[in-house]
Amino acid sequence: MKTIDLSSASVRDFNQALHDQARQLDEREWLVSNSGGKHNLAVGVNQALDIVIQGHAGYYCAGMNQQANITVHGNVGVGVAENMMSGSVRIKGSASQAAGATAHGGLLVIEGDAGARCGISMKGVDIVVGGSIGHMSCFMGQAGRLVVCGDAGDALGDSLYETRIYVKGTVKSLGSDCIEKEMRAEHLEELAELLDQAGFAADPASFKRYGSARQLYNFKVDNASAY
Amino acid sequence: MCGIVGLYLKNPALESQLGKLFEPMLLAMTDRGPDSAGFAIYGDEVRAGWIKLTLQSASSDYDWKALMGELEGCLGCSLDWLQNASAAVLKTNAGEAAVRAALLELAPGVRVMSVGQSIEILKGMGLPQDIAQRFSLAKMQGSHIIGHTRMATESAVTMEGSHPFSTGMDLCLVHNGSLSNHFRLRQELRRHGIEFETDNDTEVAAGYLTWRLRQGDSLKAALDHALEDLDGFFTFAIGTRDGFAVIRDPIACKPAILAETDDYVAMASEYQALASLPGIDNARVWEPEPATMYIWERQSA
Numbered sequence: 001m002k003t004i005d006l007s008s009a010s011v012r013d014f015n016q017a018l019h020d021q022a023r024q025l026d027e028r029e030w031l032v033s034n035s036g037g038k039h040n041l042a043v044g045v046n047q048a049l050d051i052v053i054q055g056h057a058g059y060y061c062a063g064m065n066q067q068a069n070i071t072v073h074g075n076v077g078v079g080v081a082e083n084m085m086s087g088s089v090r091i092k093g094s095a096s097q098a099a100g101a102t103a104h105g106g107l108l109v110i111e112g113d114a115g116a117r118c119g120i121s122m123k124g125v126d127i128v129v130g131g132s133i134g135h136m137s138c139f140m141g142q143a144g145r146l147v148v149c150g151d152a153g154d155a156l157g158d159s160l161y162e163t164r165i166y167v168k169g170t171v172k173s174l175g176s177d178c179i180e181k182e183m184r185a186e187h188l189e190e191l192a193e194l195l196d197q198a199g200f201a202a203d204p205a206s207f208k209r210y211g212s213a214r215q216l217y218n219f220k221v222d223n224a225s226a227y
Numbered sequence: 228m229c230g231i232v233g234l235y236l237k238n239p240a241l242e243s244q245l246g247k248l249f250e251p252m253l254l255a256m257t258d259r260g261p262d263s264a265g266f267a268i269y270g271d272e273v274r275a276g277w278i279k280l281t282l283q284s285a286s287s288d289y290d291w292k293a294l295m296g297e298l299e300g301c302l303g304c305s306l307d308w309l310q311n312a313s314a315a316v317l318k319t320n321a322g323e324a325a326v327r328a329a330l331l332e333l334a335p336g337v338r339v340m341s342v343g344q345s346i347e348i349l350k351g352m353g354l355p356q357d358i359a360q361r362f363s364l365a366k367m368q369g370s371h372i373i374g375h376t377r378m379a380t381e382s383a384v385t386m387e388g389s390h391p392f393s394t395g396m397d398l399c400l401v402h403n404g405s406l407s408n409h410f411r412l413r414q415e416l417r418r419h420g421i422e423f424e425t426d427n428d429t430e431v432a433a434g435y436l437t438w439r440l441r442q443g444d445s446l447k448a449a450l451d452h453a454l455e456d457l458d459g460f461f462t463f464a465i466g467t468r469d470g471f472a473v474i475r476d477p478i479a480c481k482p483a484i485l486a487e488t489d490d491y492v493a494m495a496s497e498y499q500a501l502a503s504l505p506g507i508d509n510a511r512v513w514e515p516e517p518a519t520m521y522i523w524e525r526q527s528a
Contacts (some may be wrong), residue, residue, distance in 0.1 A: 037498030
């Protein structure tokens, strides 16, 4: 295992060392200490590495991740795992806004709460949140699944495409074109699988499912006067 | 962009270290605001019937001693003063209006940064490091402090355009964000008798709060009205004589993070600015909700 102390090493050198592993893999396990809320930690990794960050991280932690398993023992700032393609990211604390934004694949687990705009424009990632999420979450979500064991804030799933949303607690309000949908056997099954992957013990039957009413897919000529 | 930091001490034993604890917080926000910086520190309270003014001159070799002599003669009252780089702190038992009128006549180039019993506002152009050094921030004592690092977007980089802005006796405002209706609002506030020195959007927010408080609003009511009337993005930190308040606009684009221990409450734009505080690893750390006011105040004496 290679240990990086960010009180002396630079973030740029640390990320470069991770990127070098994509060309030639010579160290699979990485431990980061004294992260101190620094931005852009473990961004752009493209190798099946195990990266553990001991402490809080700042903005865009684990952004664009491919293949790596990244764990943060602390909180993260804006845009954790934004545009992740594959691999997994686990946050032991809470995340700020825009967690998992535009991410195409992989699994993002947030054990605490996530702030506003969690999963905004998500394109295939699975996001499982142990706590609650903030307002405007899953705005324009296109694909993937968002699971929330706590509550959701205002305007959940506004202008949603095809992301499936599961919420155990209360939803403060649904966004435009987002509706509650029937929980069928296949949904209980996929939810159980996601909760299992995330390591949360919640009962799938206690969740509700939300999705797109698909009324905003096409322009309606009756609305022309509104423009 | 801009950075905001605030530190409120719950444990009075730490008051002698306020500046030392706060300086690294301000410097950590240099990346968010490298063009000017400032802070409002609360402490060294004057006795009842007295007020304290922070004055600032454009030149660092301004003859404060001469001005204070003239002021004393003109006002016919007791005063006490000390110089801190380009600023001076004036304590007097004269009334605020009389002091302002005398200053306008004797030294029209000297600007009043703050008035109150406890507040001192010190700010200027340059890197946060330069401002902290200029005013010997690390040696300062007090009960609480809020600061700002500015990356200008809406108006010129000047001393007057840097934060904090005074909003009345012992009150001040720092702002991360931008207001889109400040031009119109400035015109309306001028009609209510609020004066402005700059084209700065935050000065309008400060003037707005001054006006609401003059109308008899509580701080909470004034901020509730601000949520209605200010159009734009903001995280505000408001310093009061007894503490500070934090509020974000309903969209909450601009960041804020809070931390609390038995010893202090701290706020910052980014966690990085809190990382140097003692006991931060075991602090309760959370992100404030949009359109929600958070306030910490000690009991007034």
